[in-house]
Amino acid sequence: MITADRLHSVQEYYFSKKLREVRGLINQGKPIINMGIGSPDLPPSKEAVSTLQNVLEDNKAHQYQSYQGLPELREAMANFYASRFKVHVDANTELLPLMGSKEGIMHISLAFLNVGDAVLIPNPGYPTYSSVTNLIGAKPIMYDLTAENGWLPNIKALEKTDLSKVKLMWISYPNMPTGAKIDRAKMEELVAFAEAKDLLIVNDNPYSFVLNDNPTSILQIEGAKKVALELNSLSKTFNMAGWRVGMVLGSSEHITAVLKVKSNMDSGMFYGIQKGAITALESGGDWFEKLDEVYRKRRKLMFLLVDKLDATYDKDAAGMFIWAKLPEGSKSSEAFIDELLYSKDIFIAPGTIFGSNGEGYIRFSLCVEEEKIKEAIERFK
Known part of the structure; x- marks a missing residue:
């Protein structure tokens, strides 16, 4: 074949x-x-593992689960963002649990890209951004991150690039692989750039709580929900990489588009994992x-x-x-x-x-x- x-x-x-x-x-x-x-x-945490173990006898544990996750999981994720980032989202319409944020890279790409569209991808950056873009049939356009510029996007250089077919831009701060941080001024610049060029920025943000005393989110910027999505994960923050628990946050319109894809590709996250994730998110x-x-x-x-x-x-x-x-x-x-x-x-x-x-x-x-x-x-x- x-x-x-x-x-x-x-x-x-x-x-x-x-x-x-x-x-x-x-x-x-x-x-x-x-x-x-x-x-x-x-x-x-022992508490998260204990929660998972204790719900296995629950009759609900082995049924199909909602594509949108348990309401209490969405609330826990929204509360986590409110307390840790000072970002407020509607748990019912502006947040979607994922089976790991890597799943979200594919879902977002399927939701917003057509064959022939272009995507801005950081160099260096997570290889999955390019591979998923290629699988979708879109065109990767690499943009440079350099030590001289603090491993941050050079907006002036990007504005000189042909962006006529660009619909998505991937960023990741704190940065993977360099560990570079981003400040509010640069995030504001990126949001303004996305508005001016009519593109969607996606911040892949799983490293905010490891050796970082100032966690940042692109959604902290006023008006960001109109032009940005954010991916996050429990993998690094709570040592739950194998549990495959992530989330995507943004406007209700953007989340609805991602849900259309997700609901056709899986049947919901295992109940026990969702319950354990809630416990983890409530850690002090x-x-x-x-x-x-x-x-x-x-x-x-x-x-x-x-x-x-x-x-x-x-x-x-x-x-x-x-x-x-x-x-x-x-x-x-x-x-x-x-x-x-x-x-x-x-x-x-x-x-x-x-x-x-x-x-x-x-x-x-x-x-x-x-x-x-x-x-x-x-x-x-």
């Missing part, structure tokens, strides 16, 4: 392919330390402080490891990664990480998987136990 033409526009995800190689080395007995993946290794400030305490200790150690490579980095970046610039004269990013993998049994991510502007950079995940980071440092002595 001949596969669909759209499959020619995408490749297997880098980590899917590379991790097979890493697993092969592990099977050969190599003591690989994996610092490449941002999959939280810490557990969810202690949860975030304890989470950051762990990541701060790990980051301090990871800085020592990065120093061993003579790479440079921003000590004030947010999120669960360290984005580091290789020293002058280094090999390419991919050659560098391969040498590290085979000479030191340490796997890190090359910056190039996030775009051409990632050349010369490498990324370390903080989802690694302190003892493993110490072991990695010892391998350079």
Whole structure:
């Protein structure tokens, strides 16, 4: 059977392919330390897990669920945004729970893009933005993020670009993969840009509560709901990556459009997961402080490891990664990480998987136990 033409526009995800190689080395007995993946290794709260366990005997737990999620889940998500971001949304019309925010990237693209439309995609940025755009039959237009500009969009440069077919613009702040933060002035500039160019901005925002004392949301800007959607997730904030719980927020018109797609693609999130998510969302400030305490200790150690490579980095970046610039004269990013993998049994991510502007950079995940980071440092002595 001949596969669909759209499959020619995408490749297997880098980590899917590379991790097979890493697993092969592990099977050969190599003591690989994996610092490449941002999959939280810490557990969810005991309360969230207990909630999930306790509802399994409920008759409702095993039925089909609403495409829009439980009303109490939507309320918990809306309350979370109100308390943590000072953003107020109608839980019934301006918010939609998702099976992870990655699902939302596809749903939003299907809801707003036609074949031949164009999409502004950050370089470097999350590879899924490009792959989904290609699968839809739209055209990716990469826009540059650079260290010189703080890894923020250069609006003046964008205004000189042919935007006649652009309908969507993807941003992600705190930024993935660089950890760069965004301030209110830049968000206001982006909202004004979207209004002037009649396009929809989508902020992918799963890293706001990891090593970040000033969480931001594009929806904090007056009038943003008219031109913006925001994706968020419980994966990083509450160590629930495998639970697949996310959300999209915005105007009722935009949410209705996404719901039309979603309701034709799944049959609702498992009841127990929704109940556990509600408990997690109601966590107090202690949860975030304890989470950051762990990541701060790990980051301090990871800085020592990065120093061993003579790479440079921003000590004030947010999120669960360290984005580091290789020293002058280094090999390419991919050659560098391969040498590290085979000479030191340490796997890190090359910056190039996030775009051409990632050349010369490498990324370390903080989802690694302190003892493993110490072991990695010892391998350079």
